[in-house]
Amino acid sequence: MTTLHLAVDRDSGVAIHRQIYQRLRGAILEGLLRPGQRVPSTRTLSRELGVSRLPVLTAYEQLLHERYLEGRVGSGTFVSPALPDDLLQVPGAGAPRPSPTRPAAPPSREEGLGPFRLSVPALDRFPHALWARLVARQAHALTHTQMAYGDPAGLPSLRAAVAEHLRTARAVRCETEQVIIVSGSQAALHLAAAVLVAPGDQVAVEEPGYPGAWSALRAGGARLVPVPVDGEGLSLDSLRRRGRRIRAAYVTPSHQYPLGSSMSAARRLALLEWAGRQGAWVLEDDYDSEYRYVSRPVGALQGMGAHERVVYIGSFSKVLFPALRVGFLVVPSGLRQRFLEAREAFDLFSPTLYQAVLAEFLREGHFVRHLRRMRGVYLERRDALMAGLTRHCGDRLSLLNADAGLHLAVLLPPGLDDREVVRRMGGRGLTATALSACYVGGDRSSGLLLGFGGTPARRLLDATRILGEILQARP
Amino acid sequence: MTTLHLAVDRDSGVAIHRQIYQRLRGAILEGLLRPGQRVPSTRTLSRELGVSRLPVLTAYEQLLHERYLEGRVGSGTFVSPALPDDLLQVPGAGAPRPSPTRPAAPPSREEGLGPFRLSVPALDRFPHALWARLVARQAHALTHTQMAYGDPAGLPSLRAAVAEHLRTARAVRCETEQVIIVSGSQAALHLAAAVLVAPGDQVAVEEPGYPGAWSALRAGGARLVPVPVDGEGLSLDSLRRRGRRIRAAYVTPSHQYPLGSSMSAARRLALLEWAGRQGAWVLEDDYDSEYRYVSRPVGALQGMGAHERVVYIGSFSKVLFPALRVGFLVVPSGLRQRFLEAREAFDLFSPTLYQAVLAEFLREGHFVRHLRRMRGVYLERRDALMAGLTRHCGDRLSLLNADAGLHLAVLLPPGLDDREVVRRMGGRGLTATALSACYVGGDRSSGLLLGFGGTPARRLLDATRILGEILQARP
Numbered sequence: 001m002t003t004l005h006l007a008v009d010r011d012s013g014v015a016i017h018r019q020i021y022q023r024l025r026g027a028i029l030e031g032l033l034r035p036g037q038r039v040p041s042t043r044t045l046s047r048e049l050g051v052s053r054l055p056v057l058t059a060y061e062q063l064l065h066e067r068y069l070e071g072r073v074g075s076g077t078f079v080s081p082a083l084p085d086d087l088l089q090v091p092g093a094g095a096p097r098p099s100p101t102r103p104a105a106p107p108s109r110e111e112g113l114g115p116f117r118l119s120v121p122a123l124d125r126f127p128h129a130l131w132a133r134l135v136a137r138q139a140h141a142l143t144h145t146q147m148a149y150g151d152p153a154g155l156p157s158l159r160a161a162v163a164e165h166l167r168t169a170r171a172v173r174c175e176t177e178q179v180i181i182v183s184g185s186q187a188a189l190h191l192a193a194a195v196l197v198a199p200g201d202q203v204a205v206e207e208p209g210y211p212g213a214w215s216a217l218r219a220g221g222a223r224l225v226p227v228p229v230d231g232e233g234l235s236l237d238s239l240r241r242r243g244r245r246i247r248a249a250y251v252t253p254s255h256q257y258p259l260g261s262s263m264s265a266a267r268r269l270a271l272l273e274w275a276g277r278q279g280a281w282v283l284e285d286d287y288d289s290e291y292r293y294v295s296r297p298v299g300a301l302q303g304m305g306a307h308e309r310v311v312y313i314g315s316f317s318k319v320l321f322p323a324l325r326v327g328f329l330v331v332p333s334g335l336r337q338r339f340l341e342a343r344e345a346f347d348l349f350s351p352t353l354y355q356a357v358l359a360e361f362l363r364e365g366h367f368v369r370h371l372r373r374m375r376g377v378y379l380e381r382r383d384a385l386m387a388g389l390t391r392h393c394g395d396r397l398s399l400l401n402a403d404a405g406l407h408l409a410v411l412l413p414p415g416l417d418d419r420e421v422v423r424r425m426g427g428r429g430l431t432a433t434a435l436s437a438c439y440v441g442g443d444r445s446s447g448l449l450l451g452f453g454g455t456p457a458r459r460l461l462d463a464t465r466i467l468g469e470i471l472q473a474r475p
Numbered sequence: 476m477t478t479l480h481l482a483v484d485r486d487s488g489v490a491i492h493r494q495i496y497q498r499l500r501g502a503i504l505e506g507l508l509r510p511g512q513r514v515p516s517t518r519t520l521s522r523e524l525g526v527s528r529l530p531v532l533t534a535y536e537q538l539l540h541e542r543y544l545e546g547r548v549g550s551g552t553f554v555s556p557a558l559p560d561d562l563l564q565v566p567g568a569g570a571p572r573p574s575p576t577r578p579a580a581p582p583s584r585e586e587g588l589g590p591f592r593l594s595v596p597a598l599d600r601f602p603h604a605l606w607a608r609l610v611a612r613q614a615h616a617l618t619h620t621q622m623a624y625g626d627p628a629g630l631p632s633l634r635a636a637v638a639e640h641l642r643t644a645r646a647v648r649c650e651t652e653q654v655i656i657v658s659g660s661q662a663a664l665h666l667a668a669a670v671l672v673a674p675g676d677q678v679a680v681e682e683p684g685y686p687g688a689w690s691a692l693r694a695g696g697a698r699l700v701p702v703p704v705d706g707e708g709l710s711l712d713s714l715r716r717r718g719r720r721i722r723a724a725y726v727t728p729s730h731q732y733p734l735g736s737s738m739s740a741a742r743r744l745a746l747l748e749w750a751g752r753q754g755a756w757v758l759e760d761d762y763d764s765e766y767r768y769v770s771r772p773v774g775a776l777q778g779m780g781a782h783e784r785v786v787y788i789g790s791f792s793k794v795l796f797p798a799l800r801v802g803f804l805v806v807p808s809g810l811r812q813r814f815l816e817a818r819e820a821f822d823l824f825s826p827t828l829y830q831a832v833l834a835e836f837l838r839e840g841h842f843v844r845h846l847r848r849m850r851g852v853y854l855e856r857r858d859a860l861m862a863g864l865t866r867h868c869g870d871r872l873s874l875l876n877a878d879a880g881l882h883l884a885v886l887l888p889p890g891l892d893d894r895e896v897v898r899r900m901g902g903r904g905l906t907a908t909a910l911s912a913c914y915v916g917g918d919r920s921s922g923l924l925l926g927f928g929g930t931p932a933r934r935l936l937d938a939t940r941i942l943g944e945i946l947q948a949r950p
Contacts, residue, residue: 113623123619135828136611144598147796148588148929183658187822194694199674215820219669321622323827345690347662351826352798353610454623 008049014168017055020045021062021296022171028068028079029269029304036081039069058296065295067264080266113454114431115463118407120454121318122377127370131361138356146352152344154181154328155355161362162328169368170289171299172312174330180339181350184327185285185315189213189250192311193220194342195335196248196281204242204249206234208438208445210257213250213285222248226440229256231401233263236270248281249274253301254289258409258438258449260401262298272305282310288405290319290371291378297404308332316358318406318453319371324354378406384457385450388464396471397448406453409435411445416471418446424470430463483524489643492530495520496537496771497646503543503554504744504779511556514544533771540770542739555741588929589906590938593882595929596793597852602845606836613831621827627819629656629803630830636837637803644843645764646774647787649805655814656825659802660760660790664688664725667786668695669817670810671723671756679717679724681709683913683920685732688725688760697723701915704731706876708738711745723756724749728776729764733884733913733924735876737773747780757785763880765794765846766853772879783807791833793881793928794846799829853881859932860925863939871946872923881928884910886920891946893921899945905938 006023008016027033039045042060046053060077063069070080113120153159159179166172166179182188197203199221205214207226214224225246227238234251249271253263263271275282284301292298302312315327331339343349361367382402389397389410402408412418418434425432435447452460481498483491502508514520517535521528535552538544545555588595628634634654641647641654657663672678674696680689682701689699700721702713709726724746728738738746750757759776767773777787790802806814818824836842857877864872864885877883887893893909900907910922927935 113620117623120623123622126622128615128617132611132614132617135614136607139607139610139614140603142603142607142798145588147598147601147798148592148595149797183822183826186820190821199696212823215816219817219820221674322624323617323622323824325822325824325826341690342694345661345694346665346821347658347800348687349798349800351658351800351829353829354826 006045006049008051015055016051017058017062017296018168020049020051020056020059022299024059024063025068025299033079035079037079039077039079041076062296062298065298067266114426114429115455115459116425116433116448116450116452117431117454118433118449118451119318119322120451121321121406122374122381122453123321124454124456125374125377126321127366130366131357134357134360135353138353138360142353142356146356150349150352150355152180152340152349153177154179154350155352155359157363158355158359159328161359163330165362165367166300166312166314166330169297170286170314171303172330173303174312175333178330178333178336180329180331180336180343181355182327182329182343183325183347183350184317184322185287185313186212186216186327187346188313188315188327188329189216189283189285190219191339191342191346192281192283192313192329193217193222194346195338196283196311197222198247201247202242202245204234204239204246205440206251206256207440208258208435209250209440210252210285210287211438214440217250224440229259229261231261233261233267234271236267236274239271239274244278246278246280248283250283250285251301252285252287254286254292254298255405257285257287258407258433258435260403260405260407260409262292262401262404263301265304268301268304272301272309275309276305280309284310284312286312286314288318289314291375291406292404293375293379293382294403302330308334311335319367319374320358320361324358326350326354326358378453381452381455381457381460382408384460385452385464388461389450389467392464392468393471396468400447407449407451409447409449411435411447412471414446416446418448421448421470425467428466428470430466481520481524483526490530491526492533492537492771493643495524495526495531495534497774499534499538500543500646500774508554510554512554514552514554516551537771537773540773542741589901589904590930590934591900591908591923591925591927592906592929593908593924593926594793594797595926596796596881597849597856597928598796599929599931600849600852601796602841605841606832609832609835610828613828613835617828617831621831625824625827625830627655627815627824628652629654629825630827630834632838633830633834634803636834638805640837640842641775641787641789641805644772645761645789646778647805648778649787650808653805653808653811655804655806655811655818656830657802657804657818658800658822658825659792659797660762660788661687661691661802662821663788663790663802663804664691664758664760665694666814666817666821667756667758667788667804668692668697669821670813671758671786672697673722676722677717677720679709679714679721680915681726681731682915683733683910684725684915685727685760685762686913689915692725699915704734704736706736708736708742709746711742711749714746714749719753721753721755723758725758725760726776727760727762729761729767729773730880732760732762733882733908733910735878735880735882735884737767737876737879738776740779743776743779747776747784750784751780755784759785759787761787761789763793764789766850766881767879768850768854768857769878777805783809786810794842794849795833795836799833801825801829801833853928856927856930856932856935857883859935860927860939863936864925864942867939867943868946871943875922882924882926884922884924886910886922889921891921893923896923896945900942903941903945905941 008019042056046056067080071077160176163174163176163179197220202225203217203222204225204227206229228235302310312330397410400409418436422432422434433449436444483494517531521531546552635651638649638651638654672695677700678692678697679700679702681704703710777785787805872885875884893911897907897909908924911919
């Protein structure tokens, strides 16, 4: 048993459970708590800290979910042995099992806003009137300076608000100066590729993965190296086998696109260790990080590493709306100047009005309130989708991880071509995406990506019934 | 004497003088009127057309200014012999004189909105209230479809309005499908470079020229080849001497940046002929084209060539305001798909709100009214600047062409370092730019670029007095 000498600060504005989570995680990452070591019971720790047991339970639950901790029935809670200490401090072996590869098609341009449309948030639940009022107010108040040329890094008030949000909500380690506002995660990736990748450089990408990222990376001259993912995320064994010429790895740790897993803590540490040893960069696309249904959101990979090898990428497209076109990067301080120079060469700066509106939206707390409301909305939609799929398509589909995000992935039975299914769905007004379009290589799984963010629960239920008919009707 | 069988259409919505101008220019370009050939007197033509003499005079004045025509005292008006017919139809010689090179410093980042700030329009005369009202209305009216993902080519209503404006006001030959909306001319150039230039390709740029363009071209991997400009624009002799490996030429024909000349018709035709023969591209940055003080605006280079070798680039930054971040390209139809693919890889699409506002601003005629008002405003500011410079700095500066645009260039006496003068001006609250920063090569003129768009006439007069003091005070 250990006494941890933790303390909580009731005036910090950070929730108590979050503070406990961060301190325990920090103690593990810094080696104060070693793999296999027992941690205090929630009862003991709550007494030590002088807090109720609930926040301690919440923190433990999160750490168990992220596999920093593991529980053994009847004998308490321990730091996970799957966190080899050589990963924490010095280079070494001890890697996770190799990932299974999955069964096998080309990309389709997604169109329309029918049920299952990917990447579209609940526009029907967006606070339109409030937003339009803020836009109108800012448009009236625009000063001459704000109408002229802006800072290539972005509006200072927005950068400060984003940095604060990321520190609190995503455990990102950043100062305002590290934040660069761009026109979305696509632009962020394009910029990162231009700065970090020379023509012909190898960049590891998740297989299956996000085709939008590939085009941004390829535009920067990258040669893509697909690396398989399993239930814990990118396979580090596979990544290491690709050798020393990989210059960067693009990952979606919060909610792997498209399969939906979240990267385990061990895998995250191993990836950071790989990047440090290799002198490579990690491009962390914190896509869909805001919505997690089974536990608290997992903190960002960026916040785990001492070495500054991570470029963190986020966007407001899925939390607010895509046509806003505001995203951001958090870059290592040493790279800031190069990023800004490239940004000026690309498109100077982002339009000021929406930056000012967004800064106010964040500052006034509307953003956090909106996120909180949306979690409930998306949970309901996800549950409706899962229930409908089970009822109408249960014998024909297998569901993958649906713990987070705004879509879930399902696998189709062998021999059923997902592109054909997507075509038939399109004929019935459903906008699905073929999983097989998400592979760089030739060995593709056949499946469907079903977005649920943009569609009310009742319509999702109807849509699963139609999908069931389509799957039954197959020759 | 020739009878031209021209006709005007009173119902076309195009001004009569513009129709006459376009038809005469078309007849010259198509070889119906040959170099050296006499054209009807304005009196004769006005009778033939059944119109008053004023529009005919206006059209002739413009054609004389653009050097399609030349007048000989007492003997009438002729098609300019400086338009060799081999330039019009078939490859051949007959080139303009080589350009003189000019005497010589590195770029400074422009900051602040003091008098002489470059590229800033008359924000004090912008119709704020109207604009804010349109923004508020569009923000309230934004549909779910408009909040989701937009067309990478831009909002169809804005593209149609831009195409119509360019056809009417700039003589650009384009269909709506050729217009791609991006976030400004910097983004347009970055995109054009990505599509047209392979890493290591040579791209000709004007010397002196626009450093912003260089960084966009270099980001695309271009190697810059400086080509001198003279009073008629880019020296074609020099360009031809650079050989066959030049892949593209970046030019500012309406108002050469920074020296202010406009490219002569002969030079334009020669440039198009060069591009066709060479299989090269012309990147026409129609920067500052809207404001011309000595005659009607010169039509775009893009509208002169039959061969589709021109990518036309424009922006609303200087006509409305920079923080709007809306610009556009007109691309040859055959390249459209490649531009759109690159655009999606870069940043998907432009924010929808301002596109919708701008479409309405154009459609409702506010844009044309604003342009018309601003011409008067800028003429007054230019005249105040010229008067002030003559009064306070006349013996120390020589003014270059100030027929168009929102800035003028002045040369400093030999031995006076423009960067030092700019520094001293900064100390007195004046935001000028050093001419010497606009050279790729080492042979630089010392001078100042003095913006007059963003500063009221009285402040400009005051600023010239301060500039005079600074120049007198030099050791």
